[in-house]
Amino acid sequence: MDTRKKIRPFTFKVDFQNGKISNPDTHIVRKLSSMKGQYSDEKSFNEMLDKKDCILYEVYEKLVPEIEGELLQGMSIVHPGKVGKEYFMTKGHFHSILDTAELYYCVKGHGYMVMENPEGDWSVEELIPNIVLYVPGRWAHRSININNTEDLVTIFTYPANAGHDYASIETKGFRKLVVDNNGTPEIIDNPGWK
Numbered sequence: 001m002d003t004r005k006k007i008r009p010f011t012f013k014v015d016f017q018n019g020k021i022s023n024p025d026t027h028i029v030r031k032l033s034s035m036k037g038q039y040s041d042e043k044s045f046n047e048m049l050d051k052k053d054c055i056l057y058e059v060y061e062k063l064v065p066e067i068e069g070e071l072l073q074g075m076s077i078v079h080p081g082k083v084g085k086e087y088f089m090t091k092g093h094f095h096s097i098l099d100t101a102e103l104y105y106c107v108k109g110h111g112y113m114v115m116e117n118p119e120g121d122w123s124v125e126e127l128i129p130n131i132v133l134y135v136p137g138r139w140a141h142r143s144i145n146i147n148n149t150e151d152l153v154t155i156f157t158y159p160a161n162a163g164h165d166y167a168s169i170e171t172k173g174f175r176k177l178v179v180d181n182n183g184t185p186e187i188i189d190n191p192g193w194k
């Protein structure tokens with residue numbers, strides 16, 4: 001059956017102050033325990049986890065048929081905090097269909113998007129309210145909240161059939177890390193990058 005027939009035009013409302021969208025179809029909650037091996041300071045990671053399995057980030061999505069031609073959209077909220085010198089961040093991923101892009105619109109907070117492609121190129125772009133970031137196809141992406149007190153809130157949209165490849169980043173990490181150097185974010189080489 002053509003699933004395209006099932007979907008009709010729709011709108012949704014963005015509440016960027018409270019980090020919510022209206023009537024989301026999914027609400028993904030990522031806790032510290034799901035980021036094992038992603039932070040370079042394992043001692044700090046384990047000490048934090050022993051105290052509390054806190055929430056690092058949340059994602060709300062409006063679902064559409066996961067077929068070529070449709071666009072899936074939602075909101076990402078990265079909470080403030082650090083593990084050692086690294087900021088709270090998303091898992092980061094390539095798209096399973098590598099040649100698919102994504103658009104991010106920052107509505108609240110202050111952060112960075114760390115990106116790299118399999119060809120060896122990398123990029124780090126600043127996210128502040130009203131900045132639109134285009135992530136081309138082939139570029140893995142991870143958002144990082146560098147603000148101590150405020151959520152980093154972005155709206156995203158990407159091809160609905162793109163899929164997520166988390167495993168590549170879980171295995172080898174990103175080439176670059178953003179760390180807190182006495183109150184200033186600093187981009188450094190990832191010593192654990194494989």
Ligand SMILES: [Fe+2]
Nearest residue numbers: 095102141158
């Ligand atoms: Fe993505």
